[in-house]
Amino acid sequence: MTFLVIGIDAATWKIIKPNINELKNFRRLMKIGRYKTLILNEKPISASAWCSIFSGKTPEEHKHKAFVENGNLKTRDDIKVDFIWDILHKQNYDVRALNIPFVIPPYNxxxxxKPVGYGLPETPDEWQEELEKVTSKAIEILEEKPDLLCVVYSLLDRIQHFHWNEPIVLEWYKRIDSVIGKLILYADKFIIISDHGFCDRDDAEVQxxxxxxxxxxxxxxHDKEAILITNIDYDIEKLQDVFYAIMEEMKNGQGNYGNGI
Amino acid sequence: MEEKEKKFTSVSIPVPLFEKIKKRINGTGFTSVSDYVTFVLREILAEEEEDEGEEPFTKEDEEKVKERLRALGYLD
Incomplete structure (x- = not known):
């Protein structure tokens, strides 16, 4: 069995729900699973939010607030927490993490x-390249049937910052929808989550x-309304719950997930 | 979603090594020699991936990242 966590930076229901008939994979997964809005308790900042999602810690606990502090790029070693992959790997699960943007370049x-544009794709060509490269690497990993793959696409965040309220945004949601359809074929259990939502700049929780x-x-x-779609039972109410949901699922699925002990 | 079965196969190791591992895992969280060997091999492969994988992140790379962060407005 493979548990697949697909992170879509900045994905919002504001685009998905009104266009659901054009996003067939979102529609299908919402139908077979459950979906909700996760209201963030913390500031909707990607570095901190992805760190919370995969460590189960609040920002006060993990103390990771931004990609850059005092002019220096933060690195994995600056963040003094164990992530889900660190913990499960020690328990003998086959766990992979791909393009996780709590630091720049994203963590694997x-x-x-090698992330596209150091994990900061800037142009339509680079957005497409990220979409293709991340998908292709994710499929390569999924074919090895790991117990858990966590993968994140960051392109929608950049696109929405510069093109919010423009038709091009939906175009890129359709492309994301298409790659979700490819990855989900390999998953038994899944979580699809964003780290925050999106809105007009003037209405945003944080600039x-x-x-x-x-x-x-x-x-x-960014706004505080993240998306969640899943087919697992664990009640995910906040970002940190994703970590506990995965731990619980691995524990309950003992014997089904790889060699987990 | 496809049902994808986890497959296992056998690998031969010398009997004395097997016995040595069996003694070593006694009282640990490992319930079988296979679990232990799988764990050790995964550790080695992960280290190798790390060594081969990411090219060293140079000062030049760091400057390029900062340039991108500036272009996107993350840095002044």
Whole structure:
């Protein structure tokens, strides 16, 4: 059995629900599983949120707030927590993590992957490249039937910052929908989650970026409404619950998940 | 979703080594020699992936990341 966690940075129901008939995989998975809005208790900042999701710790506990602190890039070693992959690996599960953007460049565990544009894809070509490269690597891993794969796509966040309220946003949701359809074929259990939602810049919970950037005007920013779709029973109410949901599922699925002890 | 069975196969190891491992795992969390051997091999493969995998992250790389962060507005 493989448990697949697909992270989609900045995915929001504001785009998915009104366009559900054009997003057939989202629609299918929402139908066979359960879906809800996760209201964040913390500031909707990606570095911190992905860290919470995969460590089960609150920002006060993991103390990881941003990609850069005091002008220095934060690295995995700066964050003094064990992630789900660290813990399950020690318990003899076959666990992989691919392109997890709690640090820049994104973090990988038990797999070799060079992220596109250091995990900060800027142009349509790079967005497409990230989509293709992450998907292709994820499929390569899934064919090895690991117990758990956690994989994150970061491109929607960049696209929405610069193109919020433009038709191009839905176009990229359709592409994400298509790759979800490919990955999910390999999964028995799944969680699809975003680290925060998205909205007009003026309505945003936090302005993560200035209004004008060298890459253009910022039109949208983060809100506290993340998406969740899953076919597991564990009641996920907040970001940190994803960690506990995975632990619980592995424990209950003992004997089904690889060589877990 | 497809049902994907986890497959296992046998690997031969010398009997004295098997016996040595059997003694070593006594009283640990490992319930069989196979579990222990699987764990050790995964550790080795993970280390190798780490060594071969990521190219060293140089000062130049760090500057390129910061340039991208500036372009996207994350850094002043």
């Amino acid at each position: 565990f038990n797999c070799k992957f 993560t970026l200035p209004e004008k950037t060298p890459r253009g005007e910022i039109k949208g920013d």
